[in-house]
Amino acid sequence: xxxxxxxxxxxxxxxxxxxxxxxxxxxxxxxxxxxxxxxxxxxxxxxxxxxxxxxxxxxxxxxxxxxxxxxxxxxxxxxxxxxxxxxxxxxxxxxxxxxxxxxxxxxxxxxxxxxxxxxxxxxxxxxxxxxxxxxxxxxxxxxxxxxxxxxxxxxxxxxxxxxxxxxxxxxxxxxxxxxxxxxxxxxxxxxxxxxxxxxxxxxxxxxxxxxxxxxxxxxxxxxxxxxxxxxxxxxxxxxxxxxxxxxxxxxxxxxxxxxxxxxxxxxxxxxxxxxxxxxxxxxxxxxxxxxxxxxxxxxxxxxxxxxxxxxxxxxxxxxxxxxxxxxxxxxxxxxxxxxxxxxxxxxxxx
Numbered sequence: 001x002x003x004x005x006x007x008x009x010x011x012x013x014x015x016x017x018x019x020x021x022x023x024x025x026x027x028x029x030x031x032x033x034x035x036x037x038x039x040x041x042x043x044x045x046x047x048x049x050x051x052x053x054x055x056x057x058x059x060x061x062x063x064x065x066x067x068x069x070x071x072x073x074x075x076x077x078x079x080x081x082x083x084x085x086x087x088x089x090x091x092x093x094x095x096x097x098x099x100x101x102x103x104x105x106x107x108x109x110x111x112x113x114x115x116x117x118x119x120x121x122x123x124x125x126x127x128x129x130x131x132x133x134x135x136x137x138x139x140x141x142x143x144x145x146x147x148x149x150x151x152x153x154x155x156x157x158x159x160x161x162x163x164x165x166x167x168x169x170x171x172x173x174x175x176x177x178x179x180x181x182x183x184x185x186x187x188x189x190x191x192x193x194x195x196x197x198x199x200x201x202x203x204x205x206x207x208x209x210x211x212x213x214x215x216x217x218x219x220x221x222x223x224x225x226x227x228x229x230x231x232x233x234x235x236x237x238x239x240x241x242x243x244x245x246x247x248x249x250x251x252x253x254x255x256x257x258x259x260x261x262x263x264x265x266x267x268x269x270x271x272x273x274x275x276x277x278x279x280x281x282x283x284x285x286x287x288x289x290x291x292x293x294x295x296x297x298x299x300x301x302x303x304x305x306x307x308x309x310x311x312x313x314x315x316x317x318x319x320x321x322x323x324x325x326x327x328x329x330x331x332x333x334x335x336x337x338x339x340x341x342x343x344x345x346x347x348x349x350x
Contacts, residue, residue, distance in 0.1 A: 001272050002036055002091070004198050006072030009090035009268050011261045013083045036095050038070055040133065043098040048106035050125065056298045059155065062125025063107065065139040067098035069127040071159065071200040074269035075226055077257045078126045089261050094199075097133065104142035111150045111339070118337035121147070123156045130160035132199060144169040149340060151176050153332035157223065159184040159197060161205035164212035171216035177333035180219040182252070183210050185239050187232045195273045207246040214247030219329045224316070225254035229284030230277065233312050237319040244323035251325035253316050255304045256285060258294040284308060 002008045012019040049061045068082055072094040079089040087096050100106075110116055123129045129140040147154045148169050156163060156170070156179075163170075163181060173179035187193050188203045201209070213220045222243035227233050240251055258266055270278040282293070288304030289295045295304075303309060320326040 003034060004072075005036060005091065006074040006076075006094055006196075006198055007090050007265050007269055009265050010088050010092070011090050011264060013086065013088050014261070015083055016086070036091060038095050038097060038133075040097050040099050043067060043100045044102075045100060046106070047110075048100065048103050049110060049121065052125065054298065056302055057125075059120050059122040059125065061119060062122040063103065063129075063143060064124065064126045065100050065103045065129050065143060066127055066131055066133070067100075068093050068096055070094055070097060070131045070133065071128055072198045073159075073196060073200065075196065075228065075256055075258075075262075075266055076127075077226075077259065077262065079262050079265065080259050081126060090265055097131075099133070099137065099139070101137070101139060103139055104146050107143055107146045108149075111146065111152055112342075118150075118152050118334035120153045120155055120332050123154055124158055128158055128160060128200075129156065130158045130162040134160075135162060141166050141169070144173075147178070148172045151178050151336040151338055153178040153334060155179075155332065156181045157184060158182075159186075159200045159206060161201035161209040164209040167212050167216035167218060170213065170218045174216070174218045176336035177330065178336060180221070180329045180332065181213055182221045182223040183213075183243075183248070184223045184225050185243065186225065186228075187235055188238055188242060189235070192232070203242075207242055210243060210246040210248050214249075219250075220248055221250035221252065221329055222248045222325070223252050223254065225252075226256040227253050227312055228256045228281065229288055229308060229312065230281040231274070233315070236312070236315050237322075240316075240319040240323050240325055244325055248325060250327060250329045251316075251320045251323075253312075254302050255288060255309065255312070257301055258285070259296065260294075263293045288312070 049063055052060055052062060079093045082089050082093040085098060134140050144166050154173060170179045183206050185203055185206050186196055190202050193203055210220050224236060224239055270281055286293060287306055288309040290305055295301050
């Protein structure tokens, strides 16, 4: 295992014909060093919004200021997307991060275009928009400044406490019914969180973020995601209770998804951290996936199927109802959208 990382796996990229196999160091037996630094690369994309066509995802447009994620969650369903960039879905995903410094300018250009119809944009449709380097680069904050300028609705999903830094901008948007935030909490156990999500904020700090956002008037929900059968599903009632006390107004959950090659990466993670639970967890996962380790079927991939999946769903329903989190957040509005006049238009006014 690499200190502070979610995995030391470096699986072959399925889209590359060639793959380099590292030989173990004769002295340490390791194929990678004990510590691996994070490298950042400029993403020169000319557009900033990605369009979603999945029928079970509740938004059409998403914005990801970063591709790859330093949080290093061993279960992250976005890992396979890193292969499309020429990297691997293992250690590269959390140490080779693509950065979009022009995202705010591209977003502003998009909103200024006459063809843009105001519509929800999800921040973090794939990877977290509040990962550690955001504290220095501030790309997500500058994007939120654009959302606030145009009053275009935005939904944020994050497992970082850094979102509380931007409570002022999110609060401005919320006053126009144009912002809500989902804080992802997988466990309340700080030790387990450190293994699951090594560089993400610890659970108590995410609860503090919910409290800060709520105080700023931002509708905030807790997302229990992913629920890992046999590992954290028993925590669902406690997470809901803690989130409600922090001020969350709603809750949702997502079942663990293990597309290739994430299935092998996660299985390796279990063997490294919970060898005594590995067999049971994998068995429980298959119980919710019709005997398979994963399923990409729309309508089932987020919730699973079978008695054990229904047991998880019922546990969530009861807890959400008990703590007043069983209603969705208020729908986001588009009626406050505006396009600020441009320099040429201002001159014509005079």
